[in-house]
Amino acid sequence: MDPERLIYPLTKYVLLGPALRVAFRPTVSGVEHVPRSGPVILAANHLAVCDSFVVPLVVPRQVFFLGKQEYFTRPGTLGRVQAAFFRGVGAISVDRSGGRAVVAAMDASAEVLRRGGAFAIHPEGTRSPDGRLYRGRTGVGRLALRTGAPVVPIGIIGTDRVQPRGQAIPKPGRVEIRFGAPLEFSGAERDREAVRYATDQVMQAIQKLSGQQYVDSYAPVQGQG
Incomplete structure (x- = not known):
């Protein structure tokens, strides 16, 4: 068996899962909208790390997301432990510096979906600075059109209270995760109008689930998102 298939359930269900469930006491609704198999894009608002x-x-299946290359390249024993942890929770190492960073991220995301996986993305591109929902960057729309994968919108509520900006370790508190019905889009990846339309539809669905005030401008990038 692939060692990473062993790392994932160990990390999620034995190490990380119980601690997070006790700390956050998550309330979940609509998770039945997430298909148990096949490619799916999970698009959520972004309030906290x-x-x-x-x-x-x-989510009752493994979920992948992009992670900074630095999470995987730290030297020494601690670095190896950190890299194993992030792989265990589904992070994919991507170099986000340089001119090809966007292409590399898109290719890595599309590969997860090509293999029939679940890929999570925060369309805002960074954490909200003030709790409002900001305009979605078009990566989610481009990815949906490129792969044909359905998009399940997600509204996250309360993580900004348990982990305010600048706080490294979350504090105990209740959070809520609401999943919406899958959205499907058709069109060409190079069609800017189709990409923008898909992105805006996803953000509209997220706003209905999260109840956030919507801001029709991009969130300012402040540190790591």
Whole structure:
């Protein structure tokens, strides 16, 4: 068996899962909208760093997401442990520096879906600075059109309270995760209007689930998102 198939359930169900469930006491609705197999894009709002761990925790299948290359290249024993942890929770190493960063991220995401996997993305591109929902960047629309995978919108509520910006370790508190019905789109990846339309439809669905005020501009990038 692939060693990473062993690392994933060990990390999610034995190490990380119980601790997060006790700390966050997540309330989940609509998870039945996530297909048990086949490619799917999970598109969520982004309030805190822990969002990337909360969503995979409540989905009954492995979820992949992009992670900074630095998470996987730290030297020494601690670095190896850190790399194993991030692989275990489904992170994919991507070099986000340089001119090909966007292409590399898109290719890695599309490969997950080509293999029939579940891929999680935050269309805002960074954490919300003030709790409002900001305009979606078009990666989610482009990915949906490129792969034909359905998009399941997700509204996350409360993670900004348990992990405010600048706080490294979340504090105990209740969070809620709401899954919406899958959205399917057709069109060409190079069609800018089709890509923008798909992205806006996803953001509209996320807004209905999260109840956030919508801001029709991109969120300012402040540190790591």
